[in-house]
Amino acid sequence: MADNVVVLDFGTATIKAGMAYNFPSEEEPRVVTPAAVKVMEESAAGAVSAAASNEELATLPGHIVTTGVRGTISNWDGFESILHHILYNQFGWEVGDEGSLLIAEPLYTSKADRERLTQLMFEEFNVSGLFLCDQAVLSLYAIGKLTGCVIDFGHGKTDIASVSEGQLHVAGARRLEFGGIDLTQHLADLLKQRGITVDDPASLQWLKEQCIRVAENAALAAETPAEPKTYTLPNGQAVTITNEGTLLGEAMLRPPIKDMDCPSVPDAIFMACTSHVDPGLRKACLETMLVCGGGSGVPGLLPRLHKEMTALCPPSLQPQFCTCPGYMPEHTFKYSVWMGGAILSKVIFQQNQHITKYEYDEMGPTVVHKKCA
Template identity: 40%
Template sequence: KGEYAELGPIQDGVICDWDSMEVLWHYILYEQLGWEKGEEETVLISERVLSSSKLQRELMTQIMFEKFNTKGVYMADQARLSLGSYGKVSGCVVDIGHGKMGVSCVVDGQLQQPSSESLLFGGEEFTQFLREAVQRRNGRQYTEKNLADLKHDCMEVCSSAQAYLSECESREEREHDLPDGTTIKVGKEFVQAGEMCFQPHRFGYKCMSLVDVIQTSISHTSIADLNMKRLLTESVLITGCGSVVKGLEQRVQTELRKLFPPSYNPSILRRPEYMPVTVPMHSAWVGGFIEAKLAFSQNQHITKYDYDEYGPSIVHRKTFL
């Protein structure tokens, strides 16, 4: 919002501008959540273990206690929180975020760190691809809001690689009206962007496809129980800003069923009908809201006493990552 929308302290899940991060946290905590000086509350911080580091966790802990005078801090992995928003404790979480796509497995509420994998691109690369294609087609530049609306309204994934080729050959240019009244010509670029997940080599990325990364993540879990590995394939949760792309869930499920033995039945966890359609995009926040109530009421968090006694390193002993 306003000047804060220009801040970009996080790159690929890593805080790279701590001053801007502090400004953003201050805005969220005091201006949006209504904290008062001297009456600060507790804070739950979600993060991707794969992107974070011990130093980053220590700095976050230090800032929360020393700059924001918080009463307590609790850190949790985003994958576990996302599953919690669906009432699950085991599953394979695919997080299609702004910076990168990450895949992690959780078993009985415990993150399987050896299973954590990531791709070289994410929502930001989708946006950049569409920005260049749309500007070439229309001969003008568009705002970030225009591009975000376009990505939400028009981006889609074809049902198969063959369907993708057919769609690229047959899709005709059409006009699309955005919420602000802007009319934009769109074409095959919106299925091309979606295909990046499944054929990244076509777009210059030397990495595995999304479904190959999911298979690798499940195979790298530290558990030997084949029944649990089967359960992981049957509990794949797609979250993040890219989770609402049309056709994505069905294509992932179809491709996974080609990779696993017939005795497996790879399935995508679907959003319950009673949940708002935006929940998959914000499932880590929803899961954090649920877990925070339990964690702080049961004193599982890092207290001010803990911090004063042991310093920032306490985060490595008293955290749930």
Template identity: 40%
Template structure:
């Protein structure tokens, strides 16, 4: 049985049998509905009035509700993937930057003690994303739903001292867009799920800061009809989503933009690696697919004061179009074809002998 690869985030979980040149076959939301038992009340509600509540299984990239994660994985592995109880296979998980040790141990414990897997492995998303474009060294800027990770990777290992994690992501950009649309459409009642779809349809990135300022004053407006029939006007607001990544003060953050963060991080690595890292930069996450985003990133990179300027990796032609969105899963599929056949993974016997701490020795 081929190994299963699971890449979970704050918005989506991606899973499937390891097939490196294909998109993950199972992509489902990580937000779940929890049905309350009789007499149980949701926080802030009286008993008997609420039947179900929404649960955020993953928050800012990390598992926050393990009961919900167990239910989600049970559905994915046995219903979607087709595992049978008593005949579970091997599994590889992707990990976000700076995953705490106790979360790694909880995951491996869940897999062996609840799901009875025959083998386990975990690897960081930055490393796997580079594997997907045929690199073992480079830099990744992963703009997830709940966080942004900037990570230099040297010879297949994340250089943690030079990496940075930001507690902002696509959800914060959606909220920003909602605020701006509400200002220009005060009579429209906006649902955040509608704003998310508007962001995906209309958001664009200005070619530079000068164009952004120009668009703030004279941007052609379009009308969009919401599912409930309300009509909303979208103009300059479409540009603020991408601009916030290069001017974080728009989000209220006292931080440099993503290009400067990348260059600053790499400066903490030995100078002989700078060219190899910066000239193999990869943009990951759904936001990276925004119209004009890659062009703006390269434009800002060309203005960098760094002696070696960042350059984006061109993905192999045989890889799917959604590589930026699914790169960690695809890299995981590549790695799964190596670690399990070569017995580099955590086995059931090793787990039984050592316990959850084995994950730190075998998965690094």
């Protein structure tokens, strides 16, 4: 059974999927598809179409509907359509001979959503086995760790959570409702202040990814004038960037969320690590911090975080951030959740610790709380 396990990590922007038995490999996860569908307006049945890429999605008729909002599935019909496309069209599943799934759970997934997800997998996709695990836990598994603090910079949110011996410490976890999509909008606002408008969302996102960087400190970002640099966008438009890149980096660490009591990322990390009663666990979390997700590769991010965490910690504690093991693929931190799932699945399914079809038939969707606590 361990040979036919598909590992699934669904986010706000993309859904990552791949075969566990192929890992470690530079080619996995082999599927990174948009977490959105096209809804056919003329269809009375509300038919939806999934696509393998944003480019393919743009060519389909209808209007785009996202399936997730800040870590929560918001359109279950669209989500089911994407999974059907991934599993049956891209992985070659056949009706009546489906494989098993390990699904990475976002932080704060509700009991109702866990049960609905379990029901969907067994009743609509007829999976032979299923296991759900927290994203933060899986990210640490990817680098061979059981205890630490995970900072996941995502498309629609930033999740910060500590893990102790493979168990998520929910009490100290924090979600900042600010992610890559908000940084893109922030860049648009900054450019508008200079009279520059970029109408194409894809080009604006590309520009953000090219220019964003984190300065050594906040004062340097605010006071030091940046050397202008001109970028030619995918749509052909030329845009000159000055200090917008460093301002984006500051927004990444200190989200400009109006009317909300939102801590900075360093403060949220410190609170997550020190929420443990055991001083030994506090120390272990501060000395094993992992930055992952789509925003983990921003230039200057790790040195700045290390500097700010050092300032927050007492002299007896030396904060440390994890580095990528030499035997792991280069994109480990970007896809750490999926990779941790691939590693865990080889243990879970071989030792029969997953939810079986028999157990689901006996207990129903609530079995997920017993087997995937």
